[in-house]
Amino acid sequence: MGKTEGGFLIEELAPDDTILISGPPMTGKYQLYLQLLSSYADNVILISTKNSAARIIDDFREVAGDIPEERLGVIDCVSHNDAVEDPTDSLTVKYAKSPNNLTQIGVQFTELTEVFEAQSGHTGTGIHSLSQLVMHSDMKSIYQFLQVLTGQIRSAGWFGVAVIDTSIDTEEELRILHHHFDGVIETREDESAGRQYRVRGLAPTVTDWKSF
């Protein structure tokens, strides 16, 4: 299933897992997110609550190489706010009015799943970042949104990755969202070793910290 040769692979991680990358700001989560999606999937749908479609497409291509347009779907939740004129949807790039419009994000995602189900190869879905959703909506709405979204990804047999920023203040509050994921990849910046990750939930015990 999907491509597992080359790229950035994590031993414990399977191509049909749904995982959360969780860690403090500036610990390499975004890079890890792009790398995992490009390594575990042939087609991607990126839900972007932080970056415009143009920016995320550039960033993804930087990691994945020149992936064709039809294999790269985006739901851009930021450009609507900045634009003078409303941006218009294309077949693979769709817009949501803002990160607080969970319904519109979900409906656009469902439309993209129809397009991507017709694609050959394995599909991965990413959401960067849940932190923007948490800023705008209450925890119960986000919990229910993720219940549907991760269920949809799982029932399609796809790969799924979400990213969330943590801090000492928010870590406990955000833990409730972990229930929707098969595992959590934690990141940190170690003073001597640099950026590291470990995997929780995919193996019987938590893995050791590894540099990346």
Add this chain to the structure above:
Amino acid sequence: MGVRRGTAMPREDQVTVLIVEDERELADTYARWLADECTVHTAYNGSDAIDAINDSIDVVLLDRRLPDIPGREVLEAIRERGIDCRVALITAVDPDFDIVDMEFEDYIVKPVLKSELQSIVDRLYRLSAFDNRSQESFALASKLEVLQDEKTHLELESSDEYNALKEDLEALQDGIDDILREFDHRDFTTLYEELTDREELEN
């Protein structure tokens, strides 16, 4: 058990359907079609329908044209009472703009075929089965979080209550995944749309 044949959807409880239709023969035909799979109640007019509505009803099949109270008002009465059921309108013509402010989940245009009726009950049931379990999942997950905040790791490991909660949540989550496997794009879209409805309802 279950209206959907040959599927793995868990259905530990029978679906309860209320049929509201003033043409008695038609109402009884619908009831017969669903009788094998569901618990069926029948009302032949609007006021009987309002009397028959309670929390045990999962799905209402509501004729728009009733002799005493219009279907629209029966629907409003159901919603006002906060009964958590799914409603399909049965109409003689394709719905027009006049239905935009009516809170129903689906509709069927007469004449109604047996297979249509069964598949609409099935769809509405799986939407509400998901909804109930999703609400419960959030409640359980919230409880777990409270325990995790207040207890040490060691206390949690040895707590029967905590371990039982965890198992319940995992089982529930598996059940939810099983239900979602039966969903099509239209179902997912409906679930996302209901996120907003629910938020508006709670605020």
